[in-house]
Amino acid sequence: MKTTTASSTIKTGLVEVEYGILSITNLNVEDVIIQERSVIKVDEGSNVGPVNIIGSTFENITRTGDKQKGGVIEAVIGSDNGLLRVSSTFEDCKISNIDGLGGAIYIKISDDLLNMFDLSGTSYSGCDGKYGKSLFIEAYNLRTAEPIHTESSLTKTKIGAESDEYEKANLYNLMGYDGTGGIQSLAIPLYYVYTDIDSQVYHVSNSDSTPNGIDIQFCGHLLWLCLTISHSIIRSGDSIIKQVGIVDGFKLIDLITINQDGEEVQISNSLTESGTVTDIKSILN
Structure with missing residues (x-):
């Protein structure tokens, strides 16, 4: 599928799945400007079975219009949908x-669901958008949709993530919304969703500088911080030792009451960016 010139514009997508099963294999779509519609749209509902988009290439695709979701694929997945499986290449796919x-891809998951999509084998390059330059996942519970990556649960592979070094340096590449945190319009880098906290030290910052902390279920990373010590203790979960790293410039505003029923709370300076312990002291204001 290709337009006659690079500047040609079409007004309709290739396919919208309302009923049945869709399999697309070895399709090349290139040099398309599409008004308002994504190339492939997957609707929510029990009538929609598995959708497979395999071995295909989408290159130089631009979706125009305001507040659009998914330059190439827009999928809404509920508990009755079949699996969405994509293993394809997306190059220079763009949205506003x-x-x-x-x-390139927008996925909305309307229920607290696990294993409803698999993007293993997908690659992105040169894609753009405000949030999620390549991929955006809007989930009822982002932690369920994207668990922490482990050797037995290759969750970052299932979203087409590149190396940790690349994703950490390009946080806007893969992003999402979490429906459980009370701030549903906060775009969260998925790197901080599938990556565990270094050494289980949960960092806090309440200064006016950048980065600044925010109390959500994914905070505690050195560059994605919690706002309060009390929330960082909650984030440490069932750990017997609660470890809190104070980022330089933390402001002493409120008295902190700790009631952990005999469990130990350790408050220290922050780790380095590589996650190692340092003797450089954090200064409290």
């Missing part, structure tokens, strides 16, 4: 970098 979500 002012208010668009997901330059």
Whole structure:
């Protein structure tokens, strides 16, 4: 599928799945400007079975319009949908970098669901959008949709993530919304969702500088911080030793009451960016 010139514009997508099963294999779509619609749209519902998009290439695709979601694929997945499986290449797929979500792929998961999509083998390059230059996942519970990556649960592989070094340096590449945290419009880098906390030290910052902390279920990373010590203790879960790292410039505003029923709370300076212990002291204001 290709338009006659690079500047040609079409007004309709290739396919919208309302009923049945869809399998697309070895399809090349390139040089398309599409008004308002994604190339492939997957609807929510019990009538929609498995959707497989395998071995295909989408290159130089631009979806125009305001507040669009998914330059190439827009999928809404509920508990009755079949598995969405994508193993394809997305190059220079774009959506508005002012208010668009997901330059290549946008997935909305409307229930507290696990294993409803698999993007293993998918690669992105040169894609763009405001949040999620390549991929955006809007989930009822982002932790369920994207668990922490382990050797037995290859969750970052299932979203097409590149190396940790790349994703850490390109936090806007893969992003999402979490429906459980009370701030549903906060775009969260998926790197901080599938990556565990270094050494289980949960970092806090309440200064006016950047980065600043925010109390959500994914905070505690050195560059994605909690706002309060009390929330960082909650984030440490069932750990017998609660470890809190104070980022330089933390402001002493409120008295902290600790009631951990005999469990130990350790408050220290922050780790280094590589996650190692340092003797450089954090200064409290």
